[in-house]
Amino acid sequence: MxxxxxxxxxxxxxxxxxxxxxxxxxxxxxxxxxxxxxxxxxxxxxxxxxxxxxxxxxxxxxxxxxxxxxxxxxxxxxxxxxxxxxxxxxxxxxxxxxxxxxxxxxxxxxxxxxxxxxxxxxxxxxVNDPIIVESLVLDPSSHKVQINNKIISIGPTEFKILHFFMKNSDRVYSRNKILDKIWGNKSEIDDRTVDVHIKRLRGSLKQSGYDKLIQTVRGAGYRFSKELE
Amino acid sequence: MxxxxxxxxxxxxxxxxxxxxxxxxxxxxxxxxxxxxxxxxxxxxxxxxxxxxxxxxxxxxxxxxxxxxxxxxxxxxxxxxxxxxxxxxxxxxxxxxxxxxxxxxxxxxxxxxxxxxxxxxxxxxxVNDPIIVESLVLDPSSHKVQINNKIISIGPTEFKILHFFMKNSDRVYSRNKILDKIWGNKSEIDDRTVDVHIKRLRGSLKQSGYDKLIQTVRGAGYRFSKELE
DNA sequence: ATATAAATGTCATATAAATGTCATATAAAT
DNA sequence: ATTTATATGACATTTATATGACATTTATAT
CATH class of the missing domain: 3.40.50.2300 (Response regulator)
Known part of the structure; x- marks a missing residue:
């Protein structure tokens, strides 16, 4: 808030x-x-x-x-x-x-x-302080994402999604909710586009294994969580 | 909502x-x-x-x-x-x-x-608070089910059924009632299908013994209850 | 302004998960 | 013992998600 x-x-x-x-x-x-x-x-x-x-x-x-x-x-x-x-x-x-x-x-x-x-x-x-999950650090003010103190490159949309997820973890968000939150509520964009960006985000996190934090909840959407299932 | x-x-x-x-x-x-x-x-x-x-x-x-x-x-x-x-x-x-x-x-x-x-x-x-029965926890917002703090994997339909049961425990529901509540009242689906999903749900709970919570009421339907008969 | 690179959204396809039905086994009721 | 209801395993089908490629837009550098 x-x-x-x-x-x-x-x-x-x-x-x-x-x-x-x-x-x-x-x-x-x-x-x-x-x-x-x-x-x-x-x-x-x-x-x-x-x-x-x-x-x-x-x-x-x-x-x-x-x-x-x-x-x-x-x-x-x-x-x-x-x-x-x-x-x-x-x-x-x-x-x-x-x-x-x-x-x-x-x-x-x-x-x-x-x-x-x-x-x-x-x-x-x-305050918008950096959000830290283990050694994954997202710093909103510098717009950077670090893993193990190493900056990883990440697209703007992927950054927004990751930021949103890290601020609101342990909660499922439907594709439409995510479209609302990231693209804005007017967006006429296809649901499936979210999948693609999730894919890209996971790609950026893959090297470190943190792609596991972004979980698919079948029939419901996606979730960011430390707790793996 | x-x-x-x-x-x-x-x-x-x-x-x-x-x-x-x-x-x-x-x-x-x-x-x-x-x-x-x-x-x-x-x-x-x-x-x-x-x-x-x-x-x-x-x-x-x-x-x-x-x-x-x-x-x-x-x-x-x-x-x-x-x-x-x-x-x-x-x-x-x-x-x-x-x-x-x-x-x-x-x-x-x-x-x-x-x-x-x-x-x-x-x-x-x-308020979508987690529903807790002993060490079985269902969290609607994160869409997770935990048993003894360990997340168990569960299909979408099984999740809905368990959620419904935990919200409305100690009451028998006929197969048709369950079809209405979970699939929606238009559904043309066979009664017996409920049996199969109950089976699958029990399967997910079996390891912990919580499958006992889902009870068969012969001739009437199913019931979720702490009190074993 | 133009060239270059990066990012975006969509699509088609591949993959994986979930679903519903059936046949049969098992258990309960009579 | 017989009837009736439920449990269960297998399976074909449907549905959902993942992924690679591509044309287009947008931002950045020159």
Missing amino acids: AANILIVEDESSILELISLNLHQAGFNPIRAISAEYADNLVKETLPDLIVLDWMLPGMNGIEFAKRLRANSTTKLIPIIMLTAKGDEDNKLEGLTVGDDYLTKPFSPRELVARIKALLRRRSPEL | AANILIVEDESSILELISLNLHQAGFNPIRAISAEYADNLVKETLPDLIVLDWMLPGMNGIEFAKRLRANSTTKLIPIIMLTAKGDEDNKLEGLTVGDDYLTKPFSPRELVARIKALLRRRSPEL
Whole structure:
């Protein structure tokens, strides 16, 4: 289940940019264009992390952050402050109030990295850390698959399938479910195509014997599991 | 078959957020922005569970909950109430009317956990939990059957029969009833075929002695039961 | 922009597993 | 002892999955 990240930012273009990037990184972005609006949202549902712009119309970022810190139910939510270039002297205050800060302009990649770092501390299960099964390692962020510390080459679709399977192991998925999850629900693609990609994926894993992890469940679909039958 | 969860919440952003999180958790969220609107939806869809905001414009949550309880077709639907922080004194009433409650602000993750817990209690058939009889375990989601922690291989039809029997144990089913349940009611298949599949299923269970669980009731059909005769 | 390589989806075919029926053996009921 | 119901092994057939080849699309390098 993806982490819910509240973004508080008054410039809509930046808000959208961040939102898009977080979505691509696998998070659920929640948008707020002001501290007041964000406050209402936080009163209802607790986000897992807050990205908070320093300068906001109305209540500013630091004020909002302090309010969050003052409330026992919200005080533990990690906050990343976004500060403008000029506010060098305010950085200290930003860092003391928030858990981390970034100076504008910042790279979305950097923001995602910082978010992951903070989330990792408090809720490691929400972060896209490498998934490890014995000596098979799939690293979503670097898009690499290793077996015995050796990188194996694998096609994009095969990567997605393996990723999906490793995240959702020990469960059968029908070909149609897999088509939905990997290709998207609009896809007009033939069921049998899944077979072919499974074949290719198994081919990539074969050398190490890990192709056994991808199991055919006759009449039901495929399953990724350590436990062999 | 995902559980249908009706969410009644007037703030659209919260409604969307909850909806998104439930969807990610594998549920089928149904949105309603008022009790009046929800009332119609309940009649149409008979949801498996309702997440109900306490404070609503028009008819409030508790009133709506009471109406649901008064109606025989809806009285058993589990309800999770969402209460505002201040309403400490109302909690008791909320808990008595609903089956569980959460105080705002709550984390979506917590909500999902509560929903699962309630569903497991009230409609275990929706939760696809493993079915366990002594050391025989059938896991519908992974499509595996274990005996003494060892996976046994079993054909699709045998799996369906065993699943059906474990869900409906201690009851005799005629061959025709079994044909209906497993093959579908259109089937033109011979009664005796059931015998053969029962034979095969027993064969798979034999090693462990669990074939004894599948009992022949002469003149009536078959029965799955722990109690040996 | 063009050349080159990689990836994709489909098909036909090969292989394997599962199925349903039957004939016969065995056990239970009368 | 005879009738009736169920168990079982064998088998031909059907159905599902695996696989190799190929034309086409898409991405990457030049």
